[in-house]
Amino acid sequence: MPIIPHALPDLCNLVGHVAAILTTVAFVPQAFKSWQTRDLSGVSLPMYSFFTVGVVMWLIYGVMLDSWPIIIANAITIVLAGVVLVLKVIHR
Amino acid sequence: MPIIPHALPDLCNLVGHVAAILTTVAFVPQAFKSWQTRDLSGVSLPMYSFFTVGVVMWLIYGVMLDSWPIIIANAITIVLAGVVLVLKVIHR
Numbered sequence: 001m002p003i004i005p006h007a008l009p010d011l012c013n014l015v016g017h018v019a020a021i022l023t024t025v026a027f028v029p030q031a032f033k034s035w036q037t038r039d040l041s042g043v044s045l046p047m048y049s050f051f052t053v054g055v056v057m058w059l060i061y062g063v064m065l066d067s068w069p070i071i072i073a074n075a076i077t078i079v080l081a082g083v084v085l086v087l088k089v090i091h092r
Numbered sequence: 093m094p095i096i097p098h099a100l101p102d103l104c105n106l107v108g109h110v111a112a113i114l115t116t117v118a119f120v121p122q123a124f125k126s127w128q129t130r131d132l133s134g135v136s137l138p139m140y141s142f143f144t145v146g147v148v149m150w151l152i153y154g155v156m157l158d159s160w161p162i163i164i165a166n167a168i169t170i171v172l173a174g175v176v177l178v179l180k181v182i183h184r
Contacts, residue, residue: 012156019153022146030139042134046121054114061111064104 017069024073027080040088048085055081109161116165119172132180140177147173 034040055077062070126132147169154162 008156012153015149015156016153019146019149022142022149026139026142026146030136033136034134037134039134042126042129042131044122044125047118050114050118050121054111054118057107057111057114061104061108064100064107
């Protein structure tokens with residue numbers, strides 16, 4: 001059965017890319033909603049504090065590995081999570 | 093200068109592990125706040141829908157790579173993001 005082992009790295013990369021796109025794109029509607037409504041009441045400040053620092057660490061990790069997919073995905077997420085974090089600090 | 097190239101993979105792993113812990117642990121205060129207050133007004137339903145599906149994809153990616161750190165981090169995040177998603181669906 002040579003087809004499955006041959007196709008597995010491609011499938012694995014595809015799953016990883018779709019996963020990265022989904023968990024990055026997810027923050028677009030949250031940043032948009034927070035920006036438009038300025039309703040941050042249910043949003044957790046500690047969450048966005050830990051998360052933004054964590055994503056900065058992922059960006060550093062990507063730079064260390066010289067991995068452009070990790071760098072780009074996390075650079076976008078920093079901006080989006082950063083918008084929510086700043087709005088939460090202003091409107092808490 | 094053998095010290096820096098020798099130490100780099102360890103430092104890289106450390107940064108990656110801290111990043112993974114932070115972006116996982118971040119969802120604890122959000123899930124706790126949402127559970128306690130049932131205030132989900134500022135939380136975006138599309139965000140948690142995309143994010144939870146994305147984290148499931150990350151879990152599948154971890155299983156395909158047989159990577160326990162990816163599996164464990166994402167299994168925890170599925171539970172935490174899943175709690176927020178279910179509460180948002182109930183209390184929207």
